[in-house]
Amino acid sequence: MGIVVQKYGGSSLADADAIKRVARRIVDIKKAGHDVVVAVSAMGDTTDDLLDLANGVSPLPPAREMDMLLTAGERISMALVAMAISDLGFTARSFTGSQAGVITDSVHGKAKIIDVTPGRITQAIGEGHIVIVAGFQGVSADTKEITTLGRGGTDTTAVALAAALEADVCEIYTDVDGVFTADPRIVPSARKLDTVSYEEMLELAACGAKILHLRCVEYGRRYGIPIHVRSSFSQLEGTRVSNDARPDAQPDLQPTGTTQGDTMEQPIIAGVAHDRSEAKITVVGVPDKVGEAARIFEALADAQINLDMIVQNVSAAATSLTDISFTLPRTDGQSAMSALARIQAEVGYDKLLYDDKIGKVSLIGAGMRSHPGITSKFFGALASAGVNIGMISTSEIRISVIVDEASVDDAVRATHTAFDLDADEVEAVVYGGSGR
Amino acid sequence: MGIVVQKYGGSSLADADAIKRVARRIVDIKKAGHDVVVAVSAMGDTTDDLLDLANGVSPLPPAREMDMLLTAGERISMALVAMAISDLGFTARSFTGSQAGVITDSVHGKAKIIDVTPGRITQAIGEGHIVIVAGFQGVSADTKEITTLGRGGTDTTAVALAAALEADVCEIYTDVDGVFTADPRIVPSARKLDTVSYEEMLELAACGAKILHLRCVEYGRRYGIPIHVRSSFSQLEGTRVSNDARPDAQPDLQPTGTTQGDTMEQPIIAGVAHDRSEAKITVVGVPDKVGEAARIFEALADAQINLDMIVQNVSAAATSLTDISFTLPRTDGQSAMSALARIQAEVGYDKLLYDDKIGKVSLIGAGMRSHPGITSKFFGALASAGVNIGMISTSEIRISVIVDEASVDDAVRATHTAFDLDADEVEAVVYGGSGR
Structure with missing residues (x-):
């Protein structure tokens, strides 16, 4: 009888029929006695259409106006979902991010939620309405400007609402x-996980799994919101993300027909993620003096570039020169190269190398902590598949390697098999993921 | 150096090129030293597209959600206009109706503006920005819900903003x-009016001229805002609506090349309007007793139906029965007939007749007051053209007749010629008008 928060992405709201199907699903939860709050993305291609319009009038539109434009997309879909619910005999109230109390900082295009004040939502719930909220958007605390949350924003909206409303679950x-x-497009025998822990999901999201956005998982972990990732095209149980990585006691939402029971040992490895969105820059011949490396990373930080993996070769004693390599999003490649070129004279390095034909393959699992030998098994599998390792980075529950872009598929498959992750039967899935 | 408020309709914002053209026009006013505030409608077909989406999910969408949906249209166009202005090197800030302080009552779909609190607009003007406001929309005073103003709403938004900002002029x-x-589609020799008074424009708008919405003109008259109706596709002077029906002293916006000088005598007749949107209902055989007619109009008022012309025949002494005829919008025909059918037993009338093959032709001019003989000249022209008159109604500055729908064009042409309104040369125009 608690509050259920749901999020529907653009692919689940592609047309009138899809919207009606979503409305029926929402009403079913209401009929089961729950209060329902739904965060929606823009319909299917709406965002692309709006971007095309913007490009038609200006090559470099101001970020404030771009946010004003794009937020029209969720406004359209939320009103249509509310109408479809009304057509089923239930009442719904749609709210913009601003009306829903989604308060953000003022960084247009990638604002962060700093508070949720859901007074109008709780009032509407109290009046018996189903509540539909525009995802991906908010209003800035200081300037009262409309903001958007960036990629995966609607997932974050949903979890933030779930936290503010103390919802029982957030269904994505x-x-x-x-x-x-x-x-599954690379490994047809990949298995659906029934449960996964927040920390594993964080690593998966950070390492290229596009199904849940990083900030959404972070938010869920911070506030202890159970997240249930599932398909809007079936009634199947999906994957539950929570602290204990075990289905908790929610009789009404208990999974049925799970393939792993509670008595089975938690598997060591949650999954193999890959990411083809990074590039590698190598700064060759950096004088091996205190402060030179710091100067390089300072210049990159000033250019607002987030680095991923960093490797510094041991200095060759004869020359006192060293090489520094790091990976970063390809989209930041040009500005990083420019920032580094500007400090060449100051730092005195030799040259820059840029490589965007790389991929990252990551093995993730909380069980790694207590199981030695994971690294050697991982590297052994890669070697058997003829995959060369370029760079390595590790966390407590993750091992990532950089390989040639062309070797990514082979690396993922070999690793998946080596850790006994292949399912007995191949499940029919469509793998993708909506932008917001 | 004052504030100029402009309004652009959907046909002026049909695509990216149209939006860029509008942006250049706005920037020209800014360059001339004025502050500019612009109210925009939704682009071309956007509203129809949104209505199609709504019909796709629900045959009878809730009015609140319909307003939420439709207001996305102006949000899109205002952001695009702001982007196009930015691309010309000027800064623009777009605001929704709510952000612009357009406060309305809470009647979704046809809300009335009750106040304008333009704090954010004046702040943005003070910072040197061009301001773009979403037309057609506001926020309700009591419930803080998003509302729309109904047909012609953006015109009303523009004039209301002009009044609140004490603008020099409101350009539509x-x-x-x-x-x-x-x-001009009926009378190719129709002339453009250089000036027209508020009261004439009110009668023209009420009698079917679609160029300016009635509420916009009412607002302009109440607050004394000079309205300049002109084409976004040319630099020609348009028609100025004001109290004195004479160009007033505004050096920067002075009309040039007008076809009528200030010295010419003000013409008696402003124009001939027509309206094919009405229907006629006749209640046959109403007992000629005190209160029976009142009961009929009470029932119609309860059904929220606005009547236009009303005629009651003199009762035939032999029967003590009378016929009551009235005109009303065709869109209200069905509900009016239902409302009357429900009181047949109570009132005891004989039967109802419904006729939607009628048209209204109106002759409008402030000069009528001081010129006798207008009515006989009007009716003489109609008789010569073989047009039968069904019903007649008059005001101080207007004479309206109901004729067969098929005779409307002939009636308009004959009247136009009879009052010497035909121009020497035919101007090339496209006559239409945007929905908002």
Whole structure:
């Protein structure tokens, strides 16, 4: 009888029929006695259409106006979902991010939620309405400007609402059945995970699994919101993300027909993630003196570039020169190269190398902590598949390697098999993920 | 150096090129030293597209959600206009109706503006920005819900903003050159009026001239805002609506090349309007007793139906029965007939007749007051053209007749010629008008 928060992405709201199907699903939860709050993305291609319009009038539109434009997309879909619910005999109230009390900082295009004041939502719930909220958007605390949350924003809206409303669960509806042990387009025998811990999901999201956005998972972990990732095209149980990585006691939402029972040992490895969005920059011949490396990373930080993996070779004693390599989003490649070129004279390095034909393959699992030998098994699998390792980075529950972009698929498959993740039967899935 | 408020309708914002053209026009006013505030409608077909989406999910969408949906249209166009202005090197800030302080009552779909609190607009003007406001929309005073103003709403938004900002002029940009002495599609020799008084414009708007919405003109008259109706597709002077029906002293916006000088005598007749949107209902055989007619009009008022012309025949002494005829919008025909059918037993009338093959032709001019013989000249022209008159109604500055729908064009042409309104040369115009 608690509050259920749901999120529907653009692929689940592609047309009138899809919207009606979503409305029926929402009404079913209401009929079961729950209060329902739904965060929606823009319909299917709406965002692309709006971007095309913007490009038609200006090559470099101001971020404030771009946010004003794009937020029209969720406004349209939320009103249509509310109408479809009304057509089923239930009442719904739609609210913009601003009306819903989604307060953000003032960084247009990638604002962060700093508070949620859901007074109008709780009032509407109290009056018996189903509540539909525009995802991906908010209003800035200081300037009262409309903001957008950036990629995956509607997931974050949903979890933030769930936290503010102390919801029982946050259901993220998407076009796949849940979180898989690997991308099923690469590994057809990948298995759907019934449960995964927040920390594993964080690593998966950070390492390229597109199903849940990083900030959404962070938010869920911070406030202890159970997240249920599932398909809007089926009634199957999806993947539950929570602290204990075990289904908790929610009789009404208990999974049925799970393939792993509670008595089975938690598997060591949650999955194999891959990411083809990074590039590698190598700064060759950096004088091996205190402060030179710091100067390089300072210049990159000033250019607002987030680095991922960083490797510094041991200095060759004869020359006192060293090489520094790091990976970063390809989209930041040009500005990073420019920032570094500007400090060449100051730092005195030799040259810059840029490589965007790389990929990252990551093995993730909380069980790693207590199981030695994971690294050697991982590297052994890669070696057997003829995959060369370029860079390595590790966390407590993750091992990531940089490989040639062309070797990514082979690396993922070999690793998936080596850790016994392959399912007996191949599940039919469509793997994708909506932008917001 | 004052504030100029402009309004651009959907046909002026049909696509990216149209939006860029509008942006250049706005920037020109800014360059001339004025502060500019612009109210925009939704782009071309956007509203129809949104209505199609709504019909796709629900045959009878709730009015609140319909307003939420439709207001996305102006949000899109205002952001695009702001982007196009930015691309010209000027800064623009777009604001929703709510942000702009357009406060309305809470009647979704046809809300009335009750106040304008333009704090954010004046702040943005003070910072040197061009301000773009979403037309057609506001926020309700009591419930803080998003509302729309109904047909012609953006015109009303523009004039209300002009009043609140004490603007020098409110320019209504449309796809025709101004207000004409008749619809040029019917009368190719119709002339553009250089000036027209508020009261004449009110009668023209009420009698079917679609160029300016009634509420916009009422607002302009109440607050004394000079309205300039002109084409966004040319630089021609349009029609100025004001109290004195004479160009007033505004050096920067002075009309040039007007066809009528200030020395000419003000013409008696402003124009001939027509309206094919009405129907006629006749209640046959009403007992000629005190209170029976009142009961009929009470029932119609309860059904929220606005009547236009009303005629009660003199009772035939032999029967003590009378016929009551009235005209009303065709869209209200069905509900009016239902409301009357429900009281047949109570009132004891004989039967109802419904006729939607009628048209209204109106002759409008402030000069009528001081010129006798207008009525006989009007009716003589109609008789010569073989047009039968069904019903008649008059005001101080207007004579309206109901005729067969098929005779409307002939009636308009004959009247236009009889009152010497035909121009020497035919101006090339496209006559239409945007929905908002």
